[in-house]
Amino acid sequence: MLVVGAGITGIYQLHRALEAGFTAALWEAGEGVGGTWYWNRYPGARFDSESYTYAYLFSRELFEEWQWSELFAGQPEIERYLNHVVDRFDLRRHIRLGARVGSAVYDEASGTWSVTAADGATTTARFLVAATGVLSVPYFPDVPGRDGYGGESYHTGLWPSSPVDFRNKRVAVIGTGSSGVQIIPVIADEVTSLTVYQRTPNWCTPLNNAPITPEEQARLRTDFESIKQTLDSSMAGFLHQPCDRASTEDPPEARQRFFEKMWNSPGFAKLISHYTDVMLDEEANAEWCSFISAKVRAVVQDPCTAEKLIPKDHRFAEKRPPFVAGYYETYDKPNVALVDLHETPILRMTETGIETAEGERQFDIVVWATGFDFGTGALLRMGVVGRSGLTLAQYWADGPKTFLGVQTAGFPNLFFPGGPHAAAGNNPRYNGDQVDFVTDTLVHARDHGYDTIEVDPAAERRWTAMIDRGAAKSTFGEISYYFGTNIPGKPKKYLLNSGGRPKLFSTIAEVVDSDYEPFRLGRAASPSRSA
Numbered sequence: 001m002l003v004v005g006a007g008i009t010g011i012y013q014l015h016r017a018l019e020a021g022f023t024a025a026l027w028e029a030g031e032g033v034g035g036t037w038y039w040n041r042y043p044g045a046r047f048d049s050e051s052y053t054y055a056y057l058f059s060r061e062l063f064e065e066w067q068w069s070e071l072f073a074g075q076p077e078i079e080r081y082l083n084h085v086v087d088r089f090d091l092r093r094h095i096r097l098g099a100r101v102g103s104a105v106y107d108e109a110s111g112t113w114s115v116t117a118a119d120g121a122t123t124t125a126r127f128l129v130a131a132t133g134v135l136s137v138p139y140f141p142d143v144p145g146r147d148g149y150g151g152e153s154y155h156t157g158l159w160p161s162s163p164v165d166f167r168n169k170r171v172a173v174i175g176t177g178s179s180g181v182q183i184i185p186v187i188a189d190e191v192t193s194l195t196v197y198q199r200t201p202n203w204c205t206p207l208n209n210a211p212i213t214p215e216e217q218a219r220l221r222t223d224f225e226s227i228k229q230t231l232d233s234s235m236a237g238f239l240h241q242p243c244d245r246a247s248t249e250d251p252p253e254a255r256q257r258f259f260e261k262m263w264n265s266p267g268f269a270k271l272i273s274h275y276t277d278v279m280l281d282e283e284a285n286a287e288w289c290s291f292i293s294a295k296v297r298a299v300v301q302d303p304c305t306a307e308k309l310i311p312k313d314h315r316f317a318e319k320r321p322p323f324v325a326g327y328y329e330t331y332d333k334p335n336v337a338l339v340d341l342h343e344t345p346i347l348r349m350t351e352t353g354i355e356t357a358e359g360e361r362q363f364d365i366v367v368w369a370t371g372f373d374f375g376t377g378a379l380l381r382m383g384v385v386g387r388s389g390l391t392l393a394q395y396w397a398d399g400p401k402t403f404l405g406v407q408t409a410g411f412p413n414l415f416f417p418g419g420p421h422a423a424a425g426n427n428p429r430y431n432g433d434q435v436d437f438v439t440d441t442l443v444h445a446r447d448h449g450y451d452t453i454e455v456d457p458a459a460e461r462r463w464t465a466m467i468d469r470g471a472a473k474s475t476f477g478e479i480s481y482y483f484g485t486n487i488p489g490k491p492k493k494y495l496l497n498s499g500g501r502p503k504l505f506s507t508i509a510e511v512v513d514s515d516y517e518p519f520r521l522g523r524a525a526s527p528s529r530s531a
């Protein structure tokens with residue numbers, strides 16, 4: 001097996017493959033392991049899922065020996081953790097760094113994949129597992145003159161490994177998604193001036209991070225089994241428990257108290273443990289949004305700036321909401337300015353800065369916090385060619401088609417856990433479920449003497465239709481990058497599994513019960529047949 005990508009999913013896939021007795025190697029484009037947590041090393045990058053719920057759960061010893069310092073760990077600690085896992089399970093000798101896959105071509109006669117990296121290295125694998133992630137291709141908007149800008153320029157998702165010196169610099173940050181709102185408050189005090197270029201404000205609520213106390217560390221170790229059980233079975237892969245009532249069941253004063261409780265709750269509790277109607281009912285959502293707006297107005301002293309920071313075009317959770325620490329407070333600092341791109345759009349980059357309708361501002365550093373080509377970006381850049389010369393780019397020209405978000409018809413022995421049609425929740429939990437399924441499927445094939453496996457097109461059609469039907473009912477709107485709408489020219493298709501984790505679980509159970517009926521198992525150089 002060749003695994004591509006040494007992020008959370010790829011590392012786990014490599015471990016599971018070796019444990020199951022496969023010969024396995026992993027190629028990674030970066031010069032270190034960690035995937036998202038290697039590339040996104042910008043100041044302020046951190047988890048917004050609780051550290052121990054995002055970490056691996058396959059080894060109790062690992063869980064017990066690694067003590068997270070904070071409820072929501074920062075990027076350096078996460079990168080250290082992933083390096084620890086790689087060494088702890090003796091995976092490093094199977095990993096080749098600096099190997100960006102540029103071509104992967106299926107050979108029907110042998111049932112294998114020929115894989116070539118950008119540096120010319122080649123290998124052949126029977127099974128190719130692209131653990132290339134969903135947020136791994138940074139997006140730079142096509143701003144005229146971008147290449148002619150002469151200052152320092154960084155994308156949050158491609159951050160250099162040597163620290164960027166922000167001291168005494170005039171800095172621009174473009175974009176106010178989860179990455180932008182993390183970096184902005186962290187660099188504001190270091191820089192001479194910070195100008196934030198915001199197109200769409202987000203509903204930002206506090207992350208409420210805290211150190212993990214020694215008592216809490218001890219409790220986590222004792223509770224490992226119950227934590228694991230909850231995380232393995234919960235709908236979105238979190239420990240947060242759903243609320244037992246709708247907002248309409250509480251009188252107005254009690255609602256305000258509950259909103260305050262939500263405001264002070266950690267991270268995603270604000271989605272999962274909120275009133276049952278807040279994500280579904282427009283009025284309930286609007287009342288929660290009014291509560292957040294009042295918080296913003298109370299913090300941001302300049303009323304004009306406060307209004308610009310309050311979303312007017314989308315509900316809470318219509319886009320993936322970011323969680324923040326000291327974000328709104330940043331705009332009260334005298335060296336920080338907000339440029340509303342709806343009022344004054346960017347016209348072009350100059351050699352020294354950014355020109356909008358209000359004129360040019362000069363910068364030493366421009367930070368692009370402008371997001372990613374979500375879901376399909378990395379897979380479509382891997383030069384994947386399946387059976388009969390069909391490219392993945394051709395097959396997915398109108399959007400991804402998958403079964404369980406792990407395989408696509410016409411591309412035998414290729415799997416992509418953690419790719420399009422994957423998680424809608426705490427990613428490592430969902431992606432781990434997919435890795436387990438892929439590994440178990442390959443063990444099943446091996447045990448029955450098969451060496452090719454390919455999903456039946458009918459099963460793929462059913463799964464993809466289920467995703468499209470569910471997308472219409474999703475909390476996320478078409479304004480969200482989950483529909484691919486942030487990338488010009490990308491097909492507007494829902495890129496998560498709209499059936500969620502329960503649908504993944506129930507379909508996997510059906511697959512196993514039916515003896516892998518939705519897959520065609522075969523022997524290379526022999527006609528494929530249904531199992």
Ligand code: N01
Binds near residue numbers: 141174180199
């Ligand atoms: O990217 P985004 P991100 N001119 O796409 C703006 C995860 N994550 O890197 O909204 C000007 O959310 C764009 O504006 P608009 C998390 O899943 C997690 O911030 O399109 N601006 C938007 O403001 C997250 O959702 C953590 O109008 C332009 C921003 O760029 C995902 O990564 C931390 C523009 C892009 O926001 C992506 O977050 C960080 C243009 N032409 C990230 N084009 C955790 O806490 C785009 N923008 C775990």
